[in-house]
Amino acid sequence: MNWKFTSSIDLLARAGDAGLGLCDYLVKRDAFYAGTSEEAIRAELARRIRITRHSLDEGMSRPQLSFSGLTVGAAHSLAASANSPVADEFFGKALVYALAVNEVNACGGKIVAFPTAGSCGIVPGVLWAWRDARSPSLGPDSRVFQDAFTMASAIGMLVAARATLAGAEGGCQAECGAAAAMAAAALSQLMGLSTEACIDAAALSLKNCLGLACDPVAGLVEVPCVKRNAFMAANAITAASLAAAGVRSAIPFDEVVGAMKSIGASMPASLKESAEGGLAVTPTGLAVAQRIR
Amino acid sequence: MPENAPTLLDLFGPVMIGPSSSHTAGVARIAYLARKILKTPLERARITFYGSLARTWKGHGSDKAAIAGLLGILPEDERLAFAPEIAQREGLEIEILSDYAGPERYHTNTVVLELEGGDERLRVRGSSIGGGEIRLKSVNGFQAELDGGLAAILVLHHDEVGVIAELASLLAAAGLNIASLASHRRDKGDEALIVAEVDGAVSSRLLEAAARIHGVLDVVHVPSIKS
Ligand code: SF4
Numbered sequence: 001m002n003w004k005f006t007s008s009i010d011l012l013a014r015a016g017d018a019g020l021g022l023c024d025y026l027v028k029r030d031a032f033y034a035g036t037s038e039e040a041i042r043a044e045l046a047r048r049i050r051i052t053r054h055s056l057d058e059g060m061s062r063p064q065l066s067f068s069g070l071t072v073g074a075a076h077s078l079a080a081s082a083n084s085p086v087a088d089e090f091f092g093k094a095l096v097y098a099l100a101v102n103e104v105n106a107c108g109g110k111i112v113a114f115p116t117a118g119s120c121g122i123v124p125g126v127l128w129a130w131r132d133a134r135s136p137s138l139g140p141d142s143r144v145f146q147d148a149f150t151m152a153s154a155i156g157m158l159v160a161a162r163a164t165l166a167g168a169e170g171g172c173q174a175e176c177g178a179a180a181a182m183a184a185a186a187l188s189q190l191m192g193l194s195t196e197a198c199i200d201a202a203a204l205s206l207k208n209c210l211g212l213a214c215d216p217v218a219g220l221v222e223v224p225c226v227k228r229n230a231f232m233a234a235n236a237i238t239a240a241s242l243a244a245a246g247v248r249s250a251i252p253f254d255e256v257v258g259a260m261k262s263i264g265a266s267m268p269a270s271l272k273e274s275a276e277g278g279l280a281v282t283p284t285g286l287a288v289a290q291r292i293r
Numbered sequence: 294m295p296e297n298a299p300t301l302l303d304l305f306g307p308v309m310i311g312p313s314s315s316h317t318a319g320v321a322r323i324a325y326l327a328r329k330i331l332k333t334p335l336e337r338a339r340i341t342f343y344g345s346l347a348r349t350w351k352g353h354g355s356d357k358a359a360i361a362g363l364l365g366i367l368p369e370d371e372r373l374a375f376a377p378e379i380a381q382r383e384g385l386e387i388e389i390l391s392d393y394a395g396p397e398r399y400h401t402n403t404v405v406l407e408l409e410g411g412d413e414r415l416r417v418r419g420s421s422i423g424g425g426e427i428r429l430k431s432v433n434g435f436q437a438e439l440d441g442g443l444a445a446i447l448v449l450h451h452d453e454v455g456v457i458a459e460l461a462s463l464l465a466a467a468g469l470n471i472a473s474l475a476s477h478r479r480d481k482g483d484e485a486l487i488v489a490e491v492d493g494a495v496s497s498r499l500l501e502a503a504a505r506i507h508g509v510l511d512v513v514h515v516p517s518i519k520s
Contacts, residue, residue, distance in 0.1 A: 004297045011298075030301045034519075035492060044302060051308055068352070105311035108354065108374055113314040114305055115424045153304040156424075161298035166315055166423025168345040168401045174423070219349030221312040272401075273345050292352070 059100025098125025170264030177209030183236035205239035215278025316353035319421025324362025333410035
């Protein structure tokens with residue numbers, strides 16, 4: 001069996017040749033590379049999904065306060081606010097959950113990098129919000145939920161193969177941009193869209209994040225990272241809504257990833273995690289850096 | 294472009310203590326592998342951060358992560374946050390340096406670990422390439438390209454004919470499939486380093502047999518960080 005792919009076209013062809021759906025193919029592929037059983041891979045998948053819920057619950061249980069003072073429990077504030085214009089429970093929860101998970105990361109808590117730590121709230125935020133608001137029977141052990149996390153991973157794998165997932169190489173389009181594309185595809189999968197439509201949702205989402213700077217204040221994964229997790233949850237939901245309406249991306253996913261790579265290469269080093277440009281060098285950003293040195 | 298995408302569990306992971314996959318988790322993994330390569334108990338370590346790591350290691354706890362790795366603590370372990378205190382209790386001498394520019398060819402997230410224990414000296418250079426994925430780029434000046442996914446055997450030997458063949462037959466006899474095999478030397482006729490990645494666990498008997506191959510100076514086992 002052929003386990004190699006670097007594009008969505010390859011991946012769909014490989015899974016098709018194997019007579020498997022994309023998620024089953026990927027679980028089988030992991031079992032092959034790890035020299036273990038598909039059950040073992042699914043068990044580990046379930047364990048990691050469970051940890052995302054622990055991070056979420058931790059983030060919701062009390063305001064997360066970081067050492068730098070930059071993270072001050074935004075998830076808590078948003079969840080408690082009576083002033084939100086968002087009426088839909090799913091949408092509202094997705095924003096809160098994405099913040100909650102990422103605030104736990106900012107405070108040095110335990111998380112699952114997905115694809116990275118700075119972007120770890122986006123996929124779990126959207127998927128757990130869907131589960132809590134729309135589909136309570138889902139959980140770490142349900143196939144459908146595992147497949148949603150697997151679909152998200154598939155998108156990340158393709159970005160890693162064709163471009164990069166490191167902010168230091170590609171800016172934040174490579175981290176939160178990739179995570180939003182992953183969440184868009186995973187949500188589309190939970191909504192029952194075809195695999196092609198899921199990949200298209202990822203393309204729609206990623207196009208809206210191209211060129212995004214990585215300019216963290218004081219070099220910490222907090223500003224703009226934490227709040228960006230909520231914004232990117234919204235980006236992902238917008239993309240899945242479009243895909244569900246049958247709106248296609250004018251540029252296919254693999255080509256969008258190619259564009260992301262070339263944009264990342266042409267971005268200045270000051271906007272790639274060096275904390276030497278953008279928000280990091282605003283007067284306030286510099287003052288924060290000075291204060292915590 | 295790499296010829297293959299990463300695996301599902303590479304992508305959905307690692308499970309880690311925050312806040313940065315490349316600057317916290319990746320660094321801990323590099324240091325963990327470096328510590329495994331040093332054969333004697335660790336006494337002193339110099340950790341040098343380059344590029345993006347040099348600029349942000351303080352905020353990302355990369356120092357704690359590197360020290361944790363040196364103590365055998367992996368990114369998933371909550372003790373990572375207290376690694377400097379543990380190291381102090383164990384009497385380790387640790388020095389941390391930043392090199393903002395660094396050689397052009399270095400990846401932007403590069404860490405160099407210089408370790409000492411007894412009369413052993415080790416210098417390992419690693420890059421954290423995103424999402425917690427790493428590459429060990431050099432070991433004591435020899436080029437390497439290890440990602441920690443598979444167990445590996447490093448064999449230092451006089452640059453003579455026959456060592457690779459003998460090693461390959463030992464591995465075959467042990468039922469170990471060779472996933473990759475590369476040989477690097479500094480100069481012709483000088484010492485050379487064989488780096489073999491294998492599918493499966495490496496036994497101490499195999500390592501002893503490899504050490505007895507004619508011309509072999511040293512054999513080191515680097516375990517997988519993913520199993
Ligand atoms: S701004 Fe930079 S550090 Fe923050 S999440 Fe984005 S890529 Fe990561």
